[in-house]
Amino acid sequence: APSPVVAPSILAADFARLAEEARAVEDAADWLHVDVMDNHFVPNLTIGLPVVQSLRAATTLPFDVHLMIEDPRRWAPGYADAGAYNVTFHVEASDNPVSLAKDLRAAGAKAGLAVDRDTPIEPYLDLLPSFDTLLIMTIKAGFGGQKFIPAMLDKVAAARRHVKAGHLEMRIEVDGGIGEDTIAQAAAAGADAFVAGTAVYGAQDPAEAVRRLRGIAAR
Numbered sequence: 047a048p049s050p051v052v053a054p055s056i057l058a059a060d061f062a063r064l065a066e067e068a069r070a071v072e073d074a075a076d077w078l079h080v081d082v083m084d085n086h087f088v089p090n091l092t093i094g095l096p097v098v099q100s101l102r103a104a105t106t107l108p109f110d111v112h113l114m115i116e117d118p119r120r121w122a123p124g125y126a127d128a129g130a131y132n133v134t135f136h137v138e139a140s141d142n143p144v145s146l147a148k149d150l151r152a153a154g155a156k157a158g159l160a161v162d163r164d165t166p167i168e169p170y171l172d173l174l175p176s177f178d179t180l181l182i183m184t185i186k187a188g189f190g191g192q193k194f195i196p197a198m199l200d201k202v203a204a205a206r207r208h209v210k211a212g213h214l215e216m217r218i219e220v221d222g223g224i225g226e227d228t229i230a231q232a233a234a235a236g237a238d239a240f241v242a243g244t245a246v247y248g249a250q251d252p253a254e255a256v257r258r259l260r261g262i263a264a265r
């Protein structure tokens with residue numbers, strides 16, 4: 047199995063010092079998870095394209111952009127153009143996920159499909175060959191600092207079975223409430239990419255927190 051990816055979420059960082067906060071995990075993290083919220087798809091507002099464009103020059107970390115927005119077709123390709131490594135949008139917000147995934151890949155990014163807490167995964171498993179990442183929310187999307195929902199691991203396990211059976215080359219990512227107490231369960235269920243906001247930026251030493259998380263996930 048490929049080694050686990052840890053993606054600190056800058057949602058839990060100090061937004062007045064984004065460049066420094068990104069650099070604080072640069073040597074330890076695999077990706078930097080960037081949560082884009084529009085106060086429509088979710089009842090919260092964060093950052094958008096101009097901030098991501100500026101931040102791109104401030105760190106060498108690959109950006110894992112998580113779009114929690116309506117109308118991803120309008121905005122997602124801009125993040126690919128801005129140099130995002132992976133651009134993930136929500137299946138609940140898209141009427142043609144496969145077509146948008148194609149556009150993202152054509153723009154030079156990996157394409158990710160996100161599934162929120164109340165969305166079953168089975169209807170979408172057949173779309174996975176068009177994607178590089180499947181992001182399974184382990185909370186309801188919208189806010190950091192929420193409690194991990196263990197029942198979501200059934201979706202992770204179902205996705206892992208499907209990925210294995212189809213020999214698909216993709217990451218299964220979990221997002222929400224991931225920390226030292228929950229990452230092992232998520233890894234056991236089949237996740238191999240782990241978003242962590244509070245568990246990284248709430249720690250005394252964010253880089254060390256990333257290394258510890260990866261260590262647990264790799265066991």
Ligand code: DX5
Pocket residue numbers: 055057058079081112114185186187188189190191192221222223224241242243244245
């Ligand atoms: C919430 C975001 C998450 C958030 C996770 O909708 O998608 O990425 O930052 O935060 P923690 O790790 O604190 O649950």
Ligand code: ZN
Pocket residue numbers: 055079080081112221241
């Ligand atoms: Zn996220």
